[in-house]
Amino acid sequence: MEWTNIKKIIAISGSIREGSSNTNILKALAAFVPESIDSSIYNGIKDLPHFNPDIDGTEPPPVIKNFRKTLDEAHALIICTPEYAKSVPGVLKNALEWLVSSGELYKKPVAFITASPSITGGDKAHESLLLTLGMIDTIIVENGSLLVPSVGTKFNDNATVKDESTKQSLIDLINSLVYEINK
Secondary structure: OOOOOOEEEEEEEOOOOOOOHHHHHHHHHHOOOOOOEEEEEEOOHHHOOOOOHHHOOOOOOHHHHHHHHHHHHOOEEEEEEOOEOOEOOHHHHHHHHOOOOOOOOOOOEEEEEEEOOOOOOOHHHHHHHHHHHHHOOOEEEEEEEEEEOOHHHOEOOOOOEOOHHHHHHHHHHHHHHHHHHOO
């Protein structure tokens, strides 16, 4: 990891759909990140090949090397995902599978959000993601997980929060993550 005074947070949306609610949540969340923190959304999970240990030898594909380098250089990760078929979308699961044995997220602080139009807020995806992040041996930040039920009622199309309770939960989540990386 490159050591600088500026802390870096990478965000990943579990949805690659244009106009995704999950990507919009990450865009809204960026407004609450302190200016002293470098934050960005990684948009490349759609370009990752299907995980295959046979191609993950001494010279993995360049897109995988870039993905891993991006996460290795980050001080923390935020994931926001929908729930598909009672789990995380395959594209997100695939991205995480590329990280299981490579160590970029080992003991790295992670916060995560699941958002769904349902009243459950994507609770099954939340559970599934928690299991996967545990397998990778990340540090789930205290107050660093959030379920957003009825997501369509809580955000505008322009990635602004219109629900005050959700806004406060996002602020609390980012503050917890920033606290963890500055300890």
